Amino acid sequence: MRLRLTFDRPSGRDLTVFGGYCLAAAVYIAIGVAWIDFLLSFWVGLGYLLVAAWLVPSLVRRLA
């Protein structure tokens, strides 16, 4: 019997969503490295993510 390690492949849509979060993360990390206090609070991170990953995309979709 042969054992194979398989990886569940994401779809194009999944990768697009992931790319959006990576972009949001890159900005968050850049701000955090420059101004370390930004990294300290979970609530700041949550607020940032709501704006970057939900509010802004929702507004862009509505305007488009």
Add this chain to the structure above:
Amino acid sequence: MSWAAHDLEPYAIQKHMRLKVAFVPLLIGSYSPDMMTKWFVYGIHLGPWDLKASDPAQFHRGWPGFGFTHSLVYGVAIGLVIWKVFGSKLWGVSFCIAQFAHAITDAGDTVGTMLLFPWTFHFHIDAWAYAGQTGRMTDAAAYFSGLGCMWDLVFIVYGLYSWRVLTSAYFDNVIYRADAFWPWLNRAVPRGALLVLYRAAFFYGTSRWIAWTIWAHVIHHYPYDLSWGGPHWVPAAHP
């Protein structure tokens, strides 16, 4: 102490237990041992006052102190209160499991945790240095230079490998269905925002891990020391 594992552990637990646990109490349970104590470990300025524990490690993990928050009995006690007072066995059990995960993970450092409190023995495997007493910045530099940050990395990699846990389909079919909290919140908050709320702790833990690593090793050039009990350039606290 851990800097990102407690953000990420709930996703790993959720992946394995699916509908048997609820995500929000998992996250609260995972954060709960440090909720009341972390600010006093590092100290804060309040107007003219500087508030800080005179012995941060003792305050954080010891007895007398708030070390009981890192014990198994604390998880059981709060879990029982949630179950019996607030009437949710699902929330009580979920809180308890995640609090256990936090307490056990923190036994990885040199101070360890009083897992079997009221027995005040500290269980510690000394894998990485506890340096909370040195202040937030030195603690961050030390943590992100030793095996502690590698333990966090295990959860980041495991989360990315288990990427379906973070998808909208998983949120709809498992997270949302497992806990009436989400439909309740959905009356006021759109579903897209709920999905972002669910993913937030993973985003926060992973992004913060990367940011602190850059801060410690690109901006400040602290040396890595991945030996057992390291980094040895920081004075580690012991029970």
